[in-house]
Structure formats: structure tokens, C-alpha cells
Amino acid sequence: MKILVDENMPYARDLFSRLGEVTAVPGRPIPVAQLADADALMVRSVTKVNESLLAGKPIKFVGTATAGTDHVDEAWLKQAGIGFSAAPGCNAIAVVEYVFSSLLMLAERDGFSLHDRTVGIVGVGNVGRRLQARLEALGIKTLPLRSASR
Template sequence: MSATILLLETLADEAMEILESAEDVEVIMGLDDASLQTALKSHDISAIITRGKGQIRASLMDQVPNLKIIARAGVGLDNINVDEASKRGIKVVNAPNSNANTIAEHTISLMLNLQRNLFSAFTMVKEGRWKERGNYIGDELHGKTLGILGMGNIGKKVARIAEALGMKVYYWSAVKEPVPYPMLSLQEVLKSSDVVSLHLPLTVETENLINGEALNQMKTGALLINTARGKIIDQKALFKALESGKLGGFASDVLAVEPPETDEPLIKHPNTLITAHVGSLTKTTYTQMCIMTVQNTLAILRGQEPMENCIFNKRNLIN
């Protein structure tokens, strides 16, 4: 008897080929509200697969009484009500560690671009203003101190790259990790770092963790990098810190509201570099996340063992 898998978003072609070639599953699409409602009314759904946009809350679970699996082709799970799924005995599946390399690279890219003021340097040449090179102001990362908040898979990779660039690394995390970097209190990391990089999950405890008080504890002129979740930062306090000069610059792949409002002041601030949550959207990582998620979903539906740690629990939350 075949199982039905509902897709709330498209997946990489390679992952779709795996699904479509599986004779024991039926794949249906719910890419918009109309097709979703049709799918819910006409099928007995066993699994739902989403990426980052599809919201899976209690109201949707109520409409899928025989749901066994909720799978996200990614790492973070803030678009899924994990607690509610757990209460109902629904397995929540993600792709742990699948984006660590690409997010670490993106973090370092943002850090380098911000510290060396490369965006302005690129723009100057493209606009034919080569002779203005005398006005260029930038600095290097070598010899600077990097404070990492969250020493999970991504934090560890960022630390190793930063160390190779000649940076001193400190960190603060929920638990002490087996790494060769000093673990300090949050306040100590903020006070001692030239650059602070966020690699924390979004939880009740971490929402608005970087608020006005935390920003005031940072070195004057320090840089803040965020490739984790936008709501970890109080954006109003962040803007004030940039305007006052307390914060030297902000580079991020995430914002509290995505896409941002058209009047979001951070977007056009001269000391910010913001990308559109594209850190994981390299072809290699996107394809890997989708394939991993599909394979694990099929394994569970077939009563087989999925890959280690793909079924969510608290210990693989920090990424």
C-alpha cells in the first residue's frame, strides 16, 4: 500500500527524481493555499516535506490525522511547531549539518567584505571612479578577535577558518565544546571581540538576545555578523547602535521579517551588507539537503533506519 507525501515547496530535481521513481509513494503538491486545501481534502497524507517557507502549525496537523512525518529540507525548524508535532507522535526530520560548510563560507565572506569595505571598493571601479581610491578605508581580519555565539557545527567551522586568517577566537555557547578556544561568558565575549558572529538557533531564550544592552557591551566600532536567525537581534536597537557609531558595521544573511518591509532602515544604511537568506542556496548544499531529506523520509515510511541524528531532538538543535 503506497504512502502519500505532500510537498509544500519544490525540491531539487535530483530529489524529485528519487520521489517520482519510488513505486511505494504518491507525491502531491500543495504549493499554494488552493492546491493545499485540495490535497488535504482528497488524500490520506503520511508525510509532509517543506523547505523554509511552508508553515506547519497545529491547524495544519489537525487536517492530517494520519500524519507520521514532518520533514524540512534544511536545518532550522522555526517554521514547524516541533512541540505540537512531538505531542502527537509525529517524527520531525531535518538535514543536520548539511549546510555547515556553505554557511561558514558565507559568514567569512560577509566578515571579509564588511571589514575590508569591499562592496564600496567594487562599486567605485564599476562606476568609473578609480581615481577615488585614495578615499578607500578598510582593515584586515588578521590580529582581530572573533567572538562566536553558538559553537555548533557551523560555529566550529567558522572558528577554524578565522584561526587560519590569524584571528583570536573566543566563544559562548549553551554547553562547553571540545574545541581549542576559550569559552567565556556572553558579556565577556561581547566586551572583548572586534567581530561577533551569531550561530545560535532561534528559541525563547535567544530571541532578541542581542538587544540594546548587549550592543552597548560591545567594543565601540565592532562588527556584528548574523547568518543564524534574524529575530536573535533587536533590529531597532541595532539600527540605533549603527547610527550612533557604537557599532562599526553589520553584515547579515537574515532579518527578523523576510522579505523585509520596503522602509526597513537597515537595508540602505551605509554600514550594512545584507543578503537575501541565500547562504544555503549553493547548488551543492541545496541539492544535498533535498536528497538527504527525501531519503530519510522514505526510509522512515518504509520502516528502515534513516541517517543518524536526522530525527529532531534537543541535542541537534544548535547548528
């Protein structure tokens, strides 16, 4: 199996080499000629994955190393019978830790206790739920705001 991976995906060769031949390619743009004999494509958000990129190519699977999928035409992949996987939550813990440490820095800098505050959380998805759980575990009140579309 020939697997094309975005050259900016660290450890991709190590992770996928047991599955087949791994070739690193520029993600912006992917050289179309290299898609001609590839079985799988691993991308980041800089690569637009759609019919114009993959029509007539032997790609059987596309993976993205991102939580979001705005760069992937999932409906077309499904119609074309191409498998797809994303990485929802892949950065959730890092984002929660960043937000949490930022709150601690602000509290120290401005001389207040988070225990006496209520933290508003806009969006209670993967990241928001994790942040809410950590804050509440420390006795910090939260005010979660869910998306109107849910």
C-alpha cells in the same frame, strides 16, 4: 506512499520519487484537501505545521528542509505519533563561507590583515564552531561568545 512536497524545494521529486508518488504543492498555504490521502509532508519554514493543519489527516511523517523548527509544533507531532525530521546544519557551510569571504573583502577594502585581528563569534553552535575552526586554522584569533542559555 503519497508524499507532498513544497513546490519550492528543488530536486524533491528526484529525491523522493523512489519512495512513492510525489506531488508538489504550494507551501503557503498547503491545500488541505491534498492532505486527506497523503502519508508524508515535506515543508519549508513558510508552512506552519501544527494540529490545525494535520489533525485527522493520515500524515505519518513530516520533514522540514530547514535548520530551524520554529514553524513546527514538535510536541504535537510527537503526541500524535507523527515522525519528524529537520535539517540542522544544512546551511552551515554556506554561512561560514559567506562570513569568511565577507571578512576577506573587508580586510582587502580597508587594508588590514586578518592575521593581526581577533574575530568575535556570537553563538558557537553549528555555524560558529565551523567558522572558529577555519579562522584558527589560518592563525586568526577568535573570541567565541556562547549563549547564556547553554
